[in-house]
Amino acid sequence: MGDTVLLAHGSGGLLARELLDDLFLRYLGDDELHALEDAAVLSPIDGRLALTTDSYVVQPLFFPGGDIGKLAVCGTVNDLAMRGAVPLYLTAGFILEEGLPMADLERVVASMAATAREADVRIVAGDTKVVGRGAADRLFINTAGVGIVPPGIHISARNARPGDQILVSGAVGDHGLAIMTQRHGLRFESPIQSDCAPLSGLVQAMLAVCPGVHVLRDATRGGLAAVLNEIAGQSRVGITVHEEAIVVHEAVSAACELLGLDPLYAANEGKLVAIVPPDAASTLLEVMRAHPLGAEATIIGEVQAAHPGAVVLRTAFGTQRLLDMPAGELLPRIC
Amino acid sequence: MSQQGFRPQAFRDPAAAQRLIAAAKAAVAEPVAIMEFCGGHTHAIMRFGLRDALAPEVRLLSGPGCPVCVTDDADIDLAIALASLPDVTVATFGDMIRVPGTGGSLADARARGASVEIVYSALDALDLARNQPGANIVMLGIGFETTAPTIAAAVRVAADEGLANFCVLSLHKLTPPAMRAILDGGVVRVDGVLGPGHVTAITGSDAWSFLPERYGVPCAVSGFEPLDILLSVRDLAVALAEERPAVINAYRRSVTGQGNLVARQLMDEVFVLGDARWRGLGVIPASGLDLAPAYAAYDARNRSAIELPPAGAGPHARGCRCGDVLRGVIAPPECPLFGRACTPAKPVGPCMVSAEGACAAYYRYGRSPS
Amino acid sequence: MCLAVPMRIEISLILTPEAREGDYVLIHTGFAISVLDEQEARETLALFAELEEASRELDRAEGREP
Numbered sequence: 001m002g003d004t005v006l007l008a009h010g011s012g013g014l015l016a017r018e019l020l021d022d023l024f025l026r027y028l029g030d031d032e033l034h035a036l037e038d039a040a041v042l043s044p045i046d047g048r049l050a051l052t053t054d055s056y057v058v059q060p061l062f063f064p065g066g067d068i069g070k071l072a073v074c075g076t077v078n079d080l081a082m083r084g085a086v087p088l089y090l091t092a093g094f095i096l097e098e099g100l101p102m103a104d105l106e107r108v109v110a111s112m113a114a115t116a117r118e119a120d121v122r123i124v125a126g127d128t129k130v131v132g133r134g135a136a137d138r139l140f141i142n143t144a145g146v147g148i149v150p151p152g153i154h155i156s157a158r159n160a161r162p163g164d165q166i167l168v169s170g171a172v173g174d175h176g177l178a179i180m181t182q183r184h185g186l187r188f189e190s191p192i193q194s195d196c197a198p199l200s201g202l203v204q205a206m207l208a209v210c211p212g213v214h215v216l217r218d219a220t221r222g223g224l225a226a227v228l229n230e231i232a233g234q235s236r237v238g239i240t241v242h243e244e245a246i247v248v249h250e251a252v253s254a255a256c257e258l259l260g261l262d263p264l265y266a267a268n269e270g271k272l273v274a275i276v277p278p279d280a281a282s283t284l285l286e287v288m289r290a291h292p293l294g295a296e297a298t299i300i301g302e303v304q305a306a307h308p309g310a311v312v313l314r315t316a317f318g319t320q321r322l323l324d325m326p327a328g329e330l331l332p333r334i335c
Numbered sequence: 336m337s338q339q340g341f342r343p344q345a346f347r348d349p350a351a352a353q354r355l356i357a358a359a360k361a362a363v364a365e366p367v368a369i370m371e372f373c374g375g376h377t378h379a380i381m382r383f384g385l386r387d388a389l390a391p392e393v394r395l396l397s398g399p400g401c402p403v404c405v406t407d408d409a410d411i412d413l414a415i416a417l418a419s420l421p422d423v424t425v426a427t428f429g430d431m432i433r434v435p436g437t438g439g440s441l442a443d444a445r446a447r448g449a450s451v452e453i454v455y456s457a458l459d460a461l462d463l464a465r466n467q468p469g470a471n472i473v474m475l476g477i478g479f480e481t482t483a484p485t486i487a488a489a490v491r492v493a494a495d496e497g498l499a500n501f502c503v504l505s506l507h508k509l510t511p512p513a514m515r516a517i518l519d520g521g522v523v524r525v526d527g528v529l530g531p532g533h534v535t536a537i538t539g540s541d542a543w544s545f546l547p548e549r550y551g552v553p554c555a556v557s558g559f560e561p562l563d564i565l566l567s568v569r570d571l572a573v574a575l576a577e578e579r580p581a582v583i584n585a586y587r588r589s590v591t592g593q594g595n596l597v598a599r600q601l602m603d604e605v606f607v608l609g610d611a612r613w614r615g616l617g618v619i620p621a622s623g624l625d626l627a628p629a630y631a632a633y634d635a636r637n638r639s640a641i642e643l644p645p646a647g648a649g650p651h652a653r654g655c656r657c658g659d660v661l662r663g664v665i666a667p668p669e670c671p672l673f674g675r676a677c678t679p680a681k682p683v684g685p686c687m688v689s690a691e692g693a694c695a696a697y698y699r700y701g702r703s704p705s
Numbered sequence: 706m707c708l709a710v711p712m713r714i715e716i717s718l719i720l721t722p723e724a725r726e727g728d729y730v731l732i733h734t735g736f737a738i739s740v741l742d743e744q745e746a747r748e749t750l751a752l753f754a755e756l757e758e759a760s761r762e763l764d765r766a767e768g769r770e771p
Binding site: 345346348350351353354355428455456457458459481482484485488492533536537562563566587588589590595597598601 | 717719720721722731733734735736738739741742743745746748749750752753754756757759760761763764
């Protein structure tokens with residue numbers, strides 16, 4: 001197969017077929033994929049279809065706690081899960097830069113396959129293109145994801161209501177700081193790990209006890225602050241959160257102080273924000289904490305009618321301030 | 336030694352904070368104005384809501400302690416002109432890159448093809464010079480006494496190595512002259528000074544003795560955690576109530592009377608005093624650092640024949656009041672551009688751009704929903 | 706600011722030649738600029754702890770819940 005990716009690997013000829021057989025299909029074991037048709041034809045779906053698309057350009061490709069392949073599966077699965085959908089199928093399109101080491105590609109694909117198994121989702125269609133040196137930065141991945149939304153589930157960023165409670169599934173900032181500390185060459189005794197993880201299992205556990213969850217969002221680019229602002233805007237409500245209730249791991253906090261970053265704006269790839277009716281909050285908290293991906297879940301605040309569109313942060317000192325949308329390019333190529 | 340005790344949380348306990356706030360307020364018979372010289376202090380004060388907590392008995396004013404903010408337009412324009420020369424790469428600390436001069440910022444120049452690199456340390460700039468023998472690396476020397484020694488160290492290393500393609504555009508400034516200029520100006524009433532902790536780790540707390548001795552103003556050298564700041568404010572309030580002006584070292588774990596002698600010696604060797612133009616304060620004699628004659632080969636000013644554009648032109652015409660913010664004459668929200676024409680995303684002046692700028696701190700931490 | 710998280714980063718000791726392994730240092734743009742005086746640090750922390758305790762006592766005396 002050779003050590004590096006060549007232009008010919010993307011041209012549809014013999015070398016391309018070799019790459020498919022010896023690498024992609026070796027790890028991605030789905031029957032529909034192996035049939036190598038122009039399109040995957042799947043069983044009928046009985047229910048509302050959820051469809052999402054994402055592209056992944058994270059730099060570096062490999063980071064503590066994950067890699068671009070794992071991210072591609074988790075990110076797409078999580079987008080589906082945030083609408084309450086059970087993820088079913090993924091596609092994976094690769095854009096490879098000529099000269100990419102084959103070992104890197106193999107590592108990425110193996111990771112995607114393992115993550116897809118863990119998330120119980122099938123990768124049923126794919127594509128590979130190779131562009132000349134310099135025309136892409138090593139490796140980009142595009143995905144589409146399909147899921148099915150069970151009846152009675154209506155989750156939307158427009159559904160937050162005054163009186164609702166706001167929960168976060170765990171500590172914030174790990175993914176963003178895992179990337180930034182890598183880039184700046186900061187080495188901790190135990191490096192900050194990305195929290196990259198598929199959240200569909202956690203969401204299903206939550207919906208089983210409370211199908212009436214109003215809003216679910218994963219706090220990716222722009223972090224917790226961005227998500228809260230988006231929800232406040234789309235639902236036209238005010239939000240107040242309590243700084244002390246937001247969990248931040250010590251190493252993340254230290255790295256933020258050093259790099260001049262705010263963990264509330266740092267990306268997460270395995271955390272969700274849930275906005276729920278007040279009487280469901282404590283039950284949901286219990287259910288989340290019982291799940292491995294929700295062990296550090298907390299209730300961080302509430303929704304109100306006052307100051308619609310604005311998110312207010314109450315500090316430990318009892319003072320309060322506006323928690324704005326992040327301005328500008330804080331953390332490039334984070335996902 | 337227990338690491339437990341050295342956690343940031345130990346310096347942020349709200350109960351201890353309440354106690355210090357109450358003590359400061361109780362100490363003063365009438366309202367007092369304390370200037371926090373350093374942008375890092377303004378940032379911490381805003382972040383932890385200390386300004387509102389101490390008002391109205393203690394009024395905190397922000398000062399000119401933001402090296403990026405006090406850099407004059409002409410100097411920014413010079414840096415941009417240098418970056419636009421072929422074969423020249425300007426190495427700069429991150430903050431500086433978005434500050435507008437009269438014709439845009441270093442970031443704008445970079446988008447137009449100028450070679451500008453962001454470095455975390457002067458040592459990174461040395462590496463650039465070593466790795467790119469064909470390029471002329473100009474390190475933008477911006478900062479007060481905390482940063483100047485690090486640039487001096489880099490110049491010494493370059494001289495020792497004979498690194499011919501490395502030089503420095505020194506825009507370094509000293510803090511005591513600025514403090515003198517503010518007090519001499521008489522525009523703002525300053526009863527006490529919150530002294531810059533990290534600058535003073537270098538200069539030593541004795542460097543501030545002119546404040547009580549010549550001006551009758553107490554100075555408390557403060558660390559940057561909220562309890563450090565409140566301790567210093569309380570000490571100042573007590574000193575004012577007892578009419579006992581003095582230099583108080585409230586950051587004893589990092590600051591001594593003499594400071595860092597190695598750093599001071601290095602600065603004395605590599606730099607000489609010169610006049611410097613400060614945004615908002617004008618020209619202050621003997622307030623800037625130029626490369627010493629022995630290090631002329633590493634002075635960017637000797638290497639280029641760039642005509643300096645006339646000083647004084649710039650954002651003033653656009654309504655920017657950074658100068659007044661830097662002197663403590665107004666607080667950022669009193670600038671008509673604050674939060675409207677001037678925001679962190681679209682800054683008009685440097686006080687909104689820099690991480691240590693008062694306007695940036697107020698914007699980020701000081702706005703409540705209205 | 707003191708950080709309790711052990712970190713390994715490359716910094717220059719040119720300005721603090723007296724620094725020894727195990728010392729805490731104040732870092733600025735890649736250089737150590739001052740070695741922490743641990744005794745002073747301990748005294749400052751003790752002072753804060755005293756203040757905290759005094760404050761909590763006052764709250765209790767005045768019937769305020771912590």
